[in-house]
Amino acid sequence: MESITEFPLFRHLPPEIRIKIWKFVPQPTRVIGLLPPVSTWYQQYSQDMPRDSDGRELSPDEHAYDYRYVVQPQRHAIFSLLHVNREARAVWLSQFFQPPRQSQIEELNIQFGTPFINYDTDIFTIYDGWPLDGLENGIATGSRVVDGFIGLERSRIRNIAVCEFPRLIERVTSAISINTLPNLEVFTILxxxxxVFSPFKPKLVRDGLGLIVLKGYEMLVADVQRTSCEIHHLSTDIVRSHSFFNHARVFHPGSSLYPLQGHQNHLRSWLWHEMQAKNLDKAAGQIAGLWWSWLGYMLDNEDEGEEKTCPLTLDGCGEEGHSKREMRE
Incomplete structure (x- = not known):
């Protein structure tokens, strides 16, 4: 028996039934994050302009914006039910915030890549170790970190995500400002x-222990604007066992130090310290200043049940302070 793909009698249902059906349609998972134009990013971080699949250098962007909210997956830039008909739009429109297409905030031109934002379901992402507020010829020259959610209502944000920046934790935490997100519910590692643009294809090679591991190249955050991405929710088992998250993250800053599982513990420890009421916005600075001591404390396994002392000097740290188990759980 063939499955039914159309229901032409839908319009004849009572209005209250149709409205209930519209409300049951699930919204897609979307990641929304602020990025500068591609050419700006490459000038800032790698000095070399990006190239297309044929090796030709891409021309600098001619967009009239400093930063742009990029939406992925691109096919969900607009929730489809907002354009089905007037009834579906009336049911769903009130769930979305409609930002201006482009606006000037704190002397920065901010563009929104989607006309509709849902504070309840969208995941607002800090993609990179954050650029500063001043821009000159595509290079960040200012002294203040750009607000990672500039132009958005922080009090309404429920879901955030960060990419992996173990060495730039102070900039990232300034961009997030975790204590100004009163309704935050979910914190995701992206x-x-x-x-997809690298001329070097992933391959299987033997590492120093004789194990077969995947060697590839991790996508640069700037390239999120150049391709259509998919979003996958991964289990802890996959993160712990798959080569990509443990051996193949060539562009990941600090990739030689630890795999993704270690970075997860690192972020949990930062959050634990940052959310202590008396430690407002101090944890990241101390972690950055005591980087190697902190790294040894976080990543060394306990010996016979004994733990090292937390090297930070925040409330609750020190000889009689917390354990790593407290932070991780």
């Missing part, structure tokens, strides 16, 4: 997939 790991970029393989780089």
């Amino acid at each position: 790991s970029m997939g393989p780089c």
Whole structure:
């Protein structure tokens, strides 16, 4: 028996039934994050302009914006029910915030890549170790970190995500400002997939222990604007066992230090300290200043049940302070 793909009698149902059906349609998972134009990003971080699949250098962007909210997956830039008919639009429109297409905020031109934002379901992402507020010829020259959610209502944000920045934790935490998100419910680690623009293809090689591992290239955050991405929710088992998250993250800053599981513990520890009422916005600075001591404390396994002392000097740290188990759980 063939499955039914159309229901032409839908319009003849009572209005209250149709409205209930519209409300049951699930919204897609979307990631929304602020990025500068592609050419700006490459000038800032790698000095070399990006190239297309044929090796030709891409021309600089001619967009009249400093930063742009990029939406992925691109096919969900607009929730489809907003354009089905007037009835469906009336049911769903009130769920969305409609930002201006482009606006000037704090002397920065901000563009929104979607006309509709849902604070309840969208995941607002800090993609990169954050650029500063001043821009000159495409290079960040200011002294203040750009608000990672500039132009949005922080009090309405429920879901955020970060990419992996273990060495730039102070900039990232300034962009997030975790204590100004009163309704935050979900904190996600976003790991970029393989780089589709790299001339080097992933391959299987033997590491120093004789194990077969995947060697590839992680997508640069700037390239989120150049391709259509998919979003996958990964189990803890996959993160712990798959080569991509443990051996193949070539562009990941600090990739030689630890795999994704270690970075997860790192972020949990930062959040634990940052959310202590008396430690407002101090944890990241101390972690950055005591980087190697902190790294050894976080990543060394406990010996026979004994733990090292937290090297930070915040409330609750020190000889009689918390344990790593407290932070991780």
